[in-house]
Amino acid sequence: MPDLDARAALSGTRFGNVDWLDEVDSTNRLAAEMARAGAPDGTVVGADHQTAGRGRRGRTWESAPGSSLLVSVVRRPVPDLVTLAAGLAAARACESVAGIEATLKWPNDIMASDGKLGGILSELVGGAVVVGLGLNVDWHTPLPADAAALGRGVDRGKLLRAWLTALDSPGDVLAGYRARCSTIGRRVRVQLPDESIEGMAEAISDEGALVVDGRELMAGDVVHLRRRQEEGR
16 A cells, blocks of 8 residues: 555544455455455445456446555445435545545536546445445546546545545435536436437436436436537537
């Protein structure tokens, strides 16, 4: 762990069961394996590098060693609105530790003004959920297109503690998420398993669904449309 002592960062919190590795294929995969074996609520799995990091819908998550906060936590029982709560907690951690006003793109992206900072991947495992966070911190190589990083000098230990603290005490998740959600009020394209729809993102429902032209969507890949994209259809 070049610059992150996770156990020290989480000392005094209830997230004391920490398994932090120099390298792993996927923190979510390992945390899910531990959850199936009975790992308690609050178990933390992290790594300085992932060789097969995953995003939503099987996408890969790639980053150079030590450049990102890559962590998963076991929660049981499954909290309400857990993916929204995790995104909100990440945005709050970015603001408190790095001074960046992060916004949230439904359902699981953490955004800065110049691109995507990171994302959340939640996976149900029996009576538990594994909540993964990947957050760009200090890349020594060029960032992927449309991505952003928190910047050099940001302490990953402080960021980790701030995220878990905010996740543990999220307050009014819906109010907090809605206030930071950059998707509301935008024209969007949402890719569903068997169709693609376009319309106005009007609200986040009480169940955490995105409401597009009156239709509630519980999952989907969202593109924020620019005027040029709309006119070019």
